[in-house]
Amino acid sequence: MIAERYNARADAFEAKVANVEPEQWDDPSPCAEWTVRGVVDHVIDMHGVMVGRPIPRTGDPLADFREARRQVQAALDDPASATTEVPTPAGPMTVIDHIDQVLSDDMVLHGWDLARATGQDETIPDSDVRRLWDIATSLPAEIIEKARTPGGFGPGIEVYGPEVQVPDGASLQDRLLGYVGRDPMSKNL
Numbered sequence: 001m002i003a004e005r006y007n008a009r010a011d012a013f014e015a016k017v018a019n020v021e022p023e024q025w026d027d028p029s030p031c032a033e034w035t036v037r038g039v040v041d042h043v044i045d046m047h048g049v050m051v052g053r054p055i056p057r058t059g060d061p062l063a064d065f066r067e068a069r070r071q072v073q074a075a076l077d078d079p080a081s082a083t084t085e086v087p088t089p090a091g092p093m094t095v096i097d098h099i100d101q102v103l104s105d106d107m108v109l110h111g112w113d114l115a116r117a118t119g120q121d122e123t124i125p126d127s128d129v130r131r132l133w134d135i136a137t138s139l140p141a142e143i144i145e146k147a148r149t150p151g152g153f154g155p156g157i158e159v160y161g162p163e164v165q166v167p168d169g170a171s172l173q174d175r176l177l178g179y180v181g182r183d184p185m186s187k188n189l
Helices: 002-018 036-051 061-077 095-118 126-138 141-148 172-179
Strands: none
């Protein structure tokens, strides 16, 4: 199930990367600190964190993402690697759980960032919206506060931004995005 979820999300993210126009790479994204390229670089970097080594870069974001994905898939396919326990900012967990709970979920939200920044379809699958909503809203208040604090889980790590209020009656996707610090109502980046 975890590998299938990762692959579905990686397929969706890869499709968005493939549809970025050459002139869009330096455009702003909903992540205030990152351009479109920065969002993709972050996701590639997170793949490297999962496999314990940096992903080599060629300068082609699509090729680099595919290589990152290949390396994570190799870790998922190797039972010894997948079940190895690793330290994380949230405490020790297996590589496969770390991929599922951090990287895979991250691709959903950053896929939305990429879509918003480049004019692609921003729809997140309902099953992903529900899963991420249930996870985010079930975290204890002290963890949410830590997640909203830049550097709360370590230097340079920012999990959520400040909550953005959305209108009453907003879709669950928009409520999720607002909860994690994105403004789904604004088209301005």
